[in-house]
Amino acid sequence: MKDIIFDFEYFVPKTVEEALKLLSQYEEGECKVIAGGQSLIILMKQKLLTPKYLIDIKGLSDLDYIKLDDKQGLRIGALATHRSIEKSPVTQNGFSVLAEMEQNISSVETRNWGTIGGNVCHGDPGGDPVPVLIALNAKLKMTSLSGERTIDVENFTLDYFETALRHDELLAEIQIPSIPPNTGVKFTKFSQIAGDYATASVAVLITLDKNEICDNVRIALGSVGTASTRAKKAEEILKGKKISDDLLAEAGKIASEEASPTTDAEVSEEYKRELVRVLVKRVGREALERAKKA
């Protein structure tokens, strides 16, 4: 599958509105949006996707930005590249977890051209941004000719490669609330070779109160189900308590039971559950350390 072997009509809209008009003209399934296309092109080579119409939004600079606002938090345009997020001074300070996540996505080549919005909309449960965005309690702003709507990122991915995005909508913006004081966030993925998709990944956010009691915790699991999800029962174990290693071990055990991985070509379901158990404990400990220092 070296080449794309079917023909399609190709549009390069100049504005977001023009792109939305094009999207609204076509039926679901016959039209596809391309940004960096780092996943899409491969699916098209394999003929897993054979759109009749391709709308190239990569050049819409209106959707390519990273802005930090004291009140609103971090706003990332859907067309910001992985590399620009990794290198942004904003993500290297307060939101360093984003830079840490980005620098382990695939290769520099992919990150230079691929966009965060494309990654999120692709709906691959093995993607790295979504679990981190879930831990950060991010929202996604979608736009269509009938207006805008926002959705919690944890409700966006519905199943393997299926999302809540309607076929006449574009993802416009990722909205990440400001990180409260005394909060630590950490993400780790386990993969077999550098830059590969995660075998399993875990993101943890912990906020402590002034007595170092866990005030808020969000645990997100990636690559161990049909979509990234929160491990809510594991979160309940930690909430309102002084977090100890024993408690983190207990949360890991519960998270591994909450996860719904399946055996794949590389590893078994049991192996993935074991990874979740260990990663939740380990990543949780690092998030806790960061929260204490924050």
Place this chain on the structure above:
Amino acid sequence: MKKELKFVVNGESHDLWIEPKTLLVQVLRDELGLKGTKRACDSGACCSCAVILDGKVVKSCSMLALQANGKEVLTIEGLANGANLHPIQQAFIDNWAFQCGFCTSGQIMAAKALLDENANPTREEIQMAMDGHLCRCTGYNMITEAIQDAAKRLQEQKLQEAAQ
């Protein structure tokens, strides 16, 4: 239906009409005859096809050629100055950084993009920048050493140019 692609490759302007399904690597190799850019995995996993697009290294097998419209592409053929190899090319030769050579043009383009951005990278930074590039021959250490050597050569070249 064919579409117009206007872009600059190795300093030369081109105006072509191509099918939208055409990949950038296909245009470079088949339309422009620039066979130095290699196709290996064709699934975005090996970086043999890496070229520099508007200063950033990208995979030419994983983007439509029309996405390069209005942009500037640099391939391995654009590095040497006549018969004089680019310092990165010479450093790869002197450090035995390739055997079969199939991945080398991609490796060198990524090394160039890295050194343009970071003139004096650490060993770890080199490994991070190059970790998408697969090589089945060298074991990677010589590639890292070649890039460290190339960084030195480029810095010396700059000093010499400044002195003149």
